[in-house]
Amino acid sequence: MKRILAVALLASAPLSGVQAHGNHGTQVGIGAEIRHELADARKEVRIDLAKARRELETDNLRLDKGLRFGQDGTRKQARNTALPQAEITPRGDFLIDGKPQAIDGGQRRQLLAYRGQVIGIAKSGIDIGQRSAEAALDAVGNGSLFGLVLGAMTGSLERRIERLVRAEVEPGVRGICRQLPALMQAQQRLASSLAQFRPYATLEAGDVDDCEKQVRRDFASL
Template sequence: MFPRAALPSLLLVVALPLLGACAPDRDPGPQVREDVHGPIQDGIREAVREARRGIARENITISHDGHPKAEITSKGDLLIDGRAVALTPEQRALLLEYRGHIAAVAEMGMEIGTQGADVAATAVGEALKGVFAGKSGEEIERTVEAEAAKIKRSAARLCDRLPAMMAAQQKAAAAIPAFRPYATMSQDDIDDCRRDTAREG
């Protein structure tokens, strides 16, 4: 299983095929489009910036069902049920390496989420312009699909980062017995990521 930090913003990728399903009856005008899209995109970007700051500063939860809550701090401490596990400098370095992979994957996922917001705005804008200009639904759909394909490529690159993250997890698990129950990422997770990416878009 993935650490929780790596998952949330990837959900936008799943929603992308739905963007072409809606088209308004008329063009409300450029000012309305700007008033709607600008604040939404700005809000998403601000949320992403705040999440990035949180990943850098805050503990990353690596809990697994049936086990006490576990966290890796920004200094490489391992906390289990709120108590620090004694670590050697080498063990701490392994946890920091693993944490770095989690952060990189999470940030990449957030970037995909930001791209998703841009594609959503493009989809609505193209639908509005298309209806006003008399474009067919197929023409609008092709334009939106071309934008969504960019996100699909980004998601594929995210999947390509997962083997290194799993290797770092396995190294930490081999060196730190207390961490072992939480090292649950497997090849199935990587394969699922690639299958899901191949289906979307």
């Protein structure tokens, strides 16, 4: 978003000079620079998010940081900081403070399934971020240079970006909220099967409702 706003400011900064001298070449130069910045921003977004997706697949999944949903998420996060570091590796090993815990084949399958669910939710979040970033870039990129400058000066550009981002983000975030019941069930099964996992099974029945309520509150203010 900072880069997007920078593009808008880039357009508005030389406005007075362009108007005073009617310099068509200057306008063309500014427009080309804006298009170049937008192309770079799109490339940067795609590279960064592709890297994040790869890291989800290849890195260990941290459990002690917890999953935060709804109003209670901050309290749970603070509580989880007292827990030892726990991870699920891409092979399904369960580590506490870096030490592999004894597990059988069934527990490994459960750990891998749970890891896959969490990674799936995280990837959904990344996809939402990419769609919203590209929607914001589209809002900046569409239209004339004058329209971009006027929108940056009046605030209409920012409001248009907010509307577009909301249209992309809200349905996706609600979809993530609706994946929580299945994730909570997977946590509970693992907690029943593997005692060492129990402190990290933090999702509760109220988290789904809290998640949806938080989405409504957050987007009602936009």
